[in-house]
């Protein structure tokens with residue numbers, strides 16, 4: 601008897617795809633909170649995922665981070681098909697920063713330790729010592745994210761903006777090929793947000809930086825240099841593609857279910873109700 605081939609056998613992701621989802625669905629209770637969704641992120645692309653609260657942005661990112669397995673559909677990440685790969689081998693190749701992860705960093709952890717522990721995919725210094733090379737890399741990241749003077753401070757004593765920068769430095773520790781940032785500017789004051797937007801813009805323009813996905817629901821937080829956008833509403837894609845054709849008045853008004861006036865000046869976007 602010939603059994604139907606498991607879907608993983610015939611899902612051949614595109615060669616240049618860093619992340620590819622096909623008919624992905626996540627079901628909770630009686631409803632699909634995400635999908636069915638098709639999405640392909642190719643090497644070198646920098647994506648904004650935008651949509652109102654509850655649109656499914658974090659759910660989508662959790663799948664991309666191999667933290668959540670979809671109810672249906674196929675997912676390929678870094679040429680590996682989810683379900684046919686050991687996610688613990690895949691995870692060091694994916695950087696993740698999210699509120700959920702921030703909550704797992706012990707308050708007494710020192711900043712430099714919170715960064716270096718990412719090399720082992722753990723939060724909390726449970727090992728006695730780390731390789732010198734890891735220490736050096738962590739210190740380099742701490743410095744490039746403007747955290748040097750805080751390297752010995754306890755995570756719990758940091759401001760929200762400082763914590764966000766620690767988490768991003770941490771997510772880069774394993775030199776990932778895919779970097780996922782879930783609302784990194786949430787809770788920051790204006791100066792903190794602007795500093796972060798500038799740094800993310802620099803990262804987006806760095807050719808050696810990993811493929812990037814930045815989740816936000818504020819148009820003002822879109823850093824110049826991002827190339828693509830996916831607009832979500834109720835778990836569905838309202839629009840997806842090159843950023844200038846996606847973050848338009850029409851698409852954004854549809855995604856947020858509000859007539860919006862959108863302006864773009866010097867690579868920065870703003871939106872107000874019409």
Ligand SMILES: Nc1ncnc2c1ncn2[C@@H]1O[C@H](COP(=O)(O)OP(=O)(O)O)[C@@H](O)[C@H]1O
Nearest residue numbers: 628629633651652653654655656657658659660
């Ligand atoms: N475990 C769950 N059970 C039921 N509903 C859930 C569960 N997790 C998330 N949801 C719902 O799914 C929707 C999408 O959530 P989420 O991905 O966190 O949205 P976003 O990040 O865009 O704000 C929300 O309406 C949320 O309430």
Ligand SMILES: [Mg+2]
Nearest residue numbers: 657658659782
């Ligand atoms: Mg969210």
